Amino acid sequence: MAAPALIALAHGSRDPRSAATIKALVGEVRAQRPDLRVEAAFLELSKPTFQTVVDKLVRAGHDEIVVVPLLLSDAYHAKVDVPAAIAEATARHEGLQIRASHILGLEQVFLQVLDERLRSALRAARVRELDALVLAAAGSSDALANQAVARLARVWGARHKLPVTAAFAASAPPATGEAVRAFRAEGRRHVAVASLFLAPGKLPDRAAELALEAGAVAVSAPLGAHPEVARVVLARYAVGAVELVPV
Structure with missing residues (x-):
């Protein structure tokens, strides 16, 4: 049985440096877990969009997805935008299970x-x-x-x-x-x-x-595509993947 796919979901920005950094971070996540299907997606302003990535994963045969919101604060985007995007995706794909993990947050690491x-x-x-x-x-x-x-x-x-x-x-x-x-x-x-x-x-x-x-x-520069940030992404994914397992 294949492991759930991982979507690292960022807000998005008109600044191309932002999307490039998020994609580099996803590259670091892939390097740490080459066995997983890992994709970057954005809520708005950058591409690929979340719905586009979900559609691609479904076409590839994935019916379980863990979404890790790449957000540092548990505010509006985490509480409203992410659940709305997941609800839209699950409504469009019968049988698809999507679990949102906790946001990245403010880990002491x-x-x-x-x-x-x-x-x-x-x-x-x-x-x-x-x-x-x-x-x-x-x-x-x-x-x-x-x-x-x-x-x-x-x-x-x-x-x-x-x-x-x-x-x-x-x-x-x-x-x-x-x-x-x-x-x-x-x-x-x-x-x-x-x-x-x-x-x-x-x-x-x-x-x-x-x-x-x-x-x-x-x-200083922002946190960026650092291995420690990638490890937190994978830790969030691991919890979300367990929550998808039927009890």
């Missing part, structure tokens, strides 16, 4: 990836001293989602014994520039920003721009 990305940015900027950190995320109208980012920021700051602030590119204060300026007003001159985004795009670019304008010494 991602802090290791953030550290790698930030160390690279610090080397490029020739920065050897830090006295504050900012964790930049997309932001949400869902207060609980923003609080989850703030909690992760506190854990990250405690690891490095540095003050840290969570900042947001949209929907919630403070913006990255405000967070950097607040630290500089305290006399902290070496403030670095880590990008808690999965892939490049408009929001990460804006967050970086505001941070650098405010005096940040370095801004």
Whole structure:
């Protein structure tokens, strides 16, 4: 009996770098589990669409699919868009079983990836001293989602014994520039920003721009196609695949 197919489902972006990064991440997932059928799909703005990928898998004979939403926050896209897309797909294909896993979320292992990305940015900027950190995320109208980012920021700051602030590119204060300026007003001159985004795009670019304008010494790249992120995708898949097994 074949294992369920895996669809790594991202939101999508008009920025081609975003889709390229998601597809590279899916390539890393495939490299770790070459026995699985793994596909990338997007809710909107990028191709292939979710419905297109589902149709392709059904034509290939797959009747069980696990969808792993490539989302860091459990907000509107996770609660509304993903279930709606799955409901549409299952309505169109009789006998098809689709299980959505939990979102990627904010795993503490991602802090290791953030550290790698930030160390690279610090080397490029020739920065050897830090006295504050900012964790930049997309932001949400869902207060609980923003609080989850703030909690992760506190854990990250405690690891490095540095003050840290969570900042947001949209929907919630403070913006990255405000967070950097607040630290500089305290006399902290070496403030670095880590990008808690999965892939490049408009929001990460804006967050970086505001941070650098405010005096940040370095801004890291997003998490990207890192092996640890791929491992979390596969961990989510494993739970979803078990849930498809008849009791």
